[in-house]
Amino acid sequence: MPVFSYLAHPKPGQGRPLADRLREVPGCEVVPSEGYELIVLVTETEDDSEEKLLHDRLNSLDDLESLAMVYGHDGRELPEDQL
Amino acid sequence: MTTYTRREFIKRAALQSAVVAAGVSFPGIVFPAQQSANISGVEWKKAPCRFCGVGCGLLVGLSGGRAVAVKGDPASPVNRGLACVKGYHVVQALYGRDRLTQALVRKNGKLVPVPIGEALELVAAKMKETIAKNGKDAVAIYGSGQWTIPDGYVALKLFKGAIGTNNVEANARLCMASAVTGFISGFGLDEPMGCYEDIDHANTFVLWGNNMAEMHPVLFSRILARRRDDPNVKIIDLATRTTRTSRMADHSILFAPQTDLAIANGVANLLIRGGKLDRDFIAKHCSFKQGKFDIGYGLEERFKFKEKVTDSSFAAYKALVAEYSPASVARLSGVSPQDLSYLASLYGDPNRKVMSLWCMGANQHTRGTWINNLIYNLHLLTGKISSPGNSPFSLTGQPSACGTVREVGTLTHKLPKGVVTNKAHRELAAKIWNVPVERIPAKPTHHTVDMFRALDRGDIRFVWIQVTNPMVTMPKLNRYRAGAKKDGRFVVVSEIYPTPTTDVADVVLPSAMWIEREGMFGNSERRTQHWEKMVEPPGEAMSDTWQLIEVARRLGYEKLFPWPRETHIRDIWNEYTRFHDNPKHRMAPYELLRERPGVRWPFVNGKETRWRYNAKYDPAAKGTSFDFYGKPDGRAWIWLRRYEPPPEMPDGEYPYWLNTGRVIEHWHTGSMTRRIPILHRAVPAAYVEINAEDARKLAIVNGENVRLVSRRGKIELPVAIDQRGSPPPGQVFVPFFDEAKLINELTLDAYCPISKQPDYKKCAVRVEKISRA
């Protein structure tokens, strides 16, 4: 159950179209900033192979300038006493 | 109580972390979910900077109904969070203690306060009276590149569409006209093909007479950052004097004034001789054209000039530029053959992406149109145009020289779309304005210099001046000041502070400035930027837009200006953009402008066009490569232009070149920046830069007062030797911001006969030591 969050940077002026396209990608939660300068993207996939597919798909988006990871959880669960 | 699943919890943490991280890296960013996070009671709103044409996005800090602070807007793609010292202090320009808050009317020779309604009545009455007595071409309006887009649009509609006179001009004639004629003659459409993103792609920057470190500092910093990232980047400064830009450039080349024409042709000659041409590009996308060579200098009254254009050829062009061999260029300009071939090697190297940048050095030039053409020629010969990093880039000096003067068309020959001489263009304007087409005269009247000559002559009896200070900026100022003060002339000035121009006014209207009203500016890269009203204007101050509407209604044109005050800016935008509703110029909708830190036109299918004429980026371009659709033949025009000497050169009696310009701290005539404490204290007064060798010869020392004398006037100034700038022997430089040291009393009112833009950079003066008796 990998969960990641990113700051997604649209190409100049492409914030809205990018947000729309990201919303179409399964497993993506999209929170754009007010002016669409920056989009917070939270992704959730089932496993590593699905994660890789998602990545390929993100990389193919033309309106995306860059993607910076902020938070990552690889899906492994910690025993409760280690929390 | 809700419980969270582990998964929901992790996702929420992921989201929150990203929002927090975004806030840290991009202060001021707001996510709808998070709402305005503000930590010290200061609210931040976006506005483009009030000053230069770069158009930096600023965040204005507001507290208690006042502007209290400024940040560079990290969301703005123009400046990416950085500003310059003027931008960081721009909000202080609102709060000078002598701000005009009441209307003033001259009574018995003295300006006395009156209610603004009374002043507006008087303005309307005087206009009516003048039109009745002297005809509609006796009234005029003179605005500026600091007019917001709605200001300029309303002024244009009132004068051309309602009253029916082409007496509309703006000070951008003094700063941008040659850039416009350069674009029109070369490409058929105004404004750059590229955009600021070119800086991120180019590795070679050639600055043609442009002291960018002081005049376009934020863009210059972007170039410097580019150089830090890539050691291959070269910045070449081509200038007539050594400036801060020269000192930060990789290579500085000094040339004699006016000889940029010879240098550009010399580079073209070397490109041809060295076989460094993009022959395929030239064959497919360029035409060769020859205009007239003998065109005068605009010094004659009522000068009539029609450029006759003939088709030419590569062979003829090659023969013409062959006259500019390295040796002959060196003789004229003082530029060594080595430097010339270095320039040619940069333009000709297929691995170099070249940006040429220029502003007043090329535009304020008696051959301004020509030098603009000649720079484009180098890019066309090498095919380095309209693609990322390959960009001839004409910079602008004022925040809306492009947005208002050039796009709205507040010039005597212009309409928002096209020119008054074109029937179809007049018909479109008449249709959108809902006025009879006959009302828009087909003949242009006066360009700026001629408008003030007409005021002097008495052809114009009433002039309304908004957002500019011509009694400091007109060349050969003594003549035009005397003209404005003549009996039977009525001068209305909309201003925010007392200036030498309000000193000659019969009515002064207090204006609301910048964030005291809603508006839009358009910057050098075709970016339109909107800001909302953030603070109340002082006293009875009113926006220039609304002043014009009030007077228009008093003149009986309320049907043409029906917009309610609450929504008038939006309504004006919606009407204005009908003129540009085509893929070559479509503008963004109002709602989008409110949201974004500016939108570049052409805005087509929800996308900004970054590189025009290139089918890869420009939906208006046909085919698969380049399409210079502005010209009927679909080609860019390479012009055959020569070197011509300027009309006045140093001689025995007046042995020095006089160059004028700005300093980073002051904006134009200083009416705003001198009221900003940090800026005034940085440069409190004007001075004259002189070469150390010349100073020795004249036995003058740093700080000593000298007298500068031209055929038109004289002033005394303290000497600055090897200070901010260092002119070469035989040249002096004076900044023009100081109303107590009016250097324009000395300058010459010669202009480029094609663009009608005066040359403030070259005239002859003498430097006199003031002997202490």
Next chain:
Amino acid sequence: MRGAGGKNQPGLKAFRPGYTFIALCVVLLGALVFIVGSVLNFGGDATVTGNGHAGEGAALQLPGAPPGGGARTGRPMAAAFRAAPRAESAAAQGRHLETFYGRRAYPGAPPAIPHPVAQDFAGNGGARPDGGDGQGGAGDCIACHGPGGYTERFAAYAPVTPHPEFENCRQCHVPQQEASGLFKASDWRTVAPPPLGQSALGGSPPRIPHSLQLRGNCVACHGGPGAVPEIATKHPERENCRQCHVPSQSRQDWRRP
């Protein structure tokens, strides 16, 4: 939400709300201290570029970020601090917080240059081999404001610049001729600078009360030779400032959505 992770899915552990808040804080702090740094430094492992932009250096840079990355925390900052002379510096010169704000038109404004500067030098001199000042680079701004410390030329302690990546210093910083007075009087008023010591629990580390835009290097104002005593750090030996001091992005308390 899709797949096997729906909240009604059997076998998933439900979190008790009490722990949720604490755990969220831990995660958030971790995210801030740990990950923010890497986000701000870009180019690190955490940056995934969009398609087709390899090689276009500028494309990787987030707009808004100064070239070369914004915040520098931790080791390099502390190293810079240690390298700087540890004199009584600012305080010895009689420089206090009042002086600090006196040079700024509003909190956060670029300060004016308080000493004379040769008019002819542009800033850091860029790529010019002589540093642009014709004096072999010895006279540019960064010569003193890079390392900071005592300079004989002005007999003063130079503060370190928080943004050495910008070269055109006098784009934003200008010297003052105080003697010239004002051209016209001004009615300018700004807001008070943020109060000092805004710690949540008395003794807890105060939060960062200002934006970090162009001011990501804490040492510039809070450590080293230029720091005025009121805001100088009391524990320069600690390396990771933002382990304990965090900026506030919201005044609202967290609420369950």
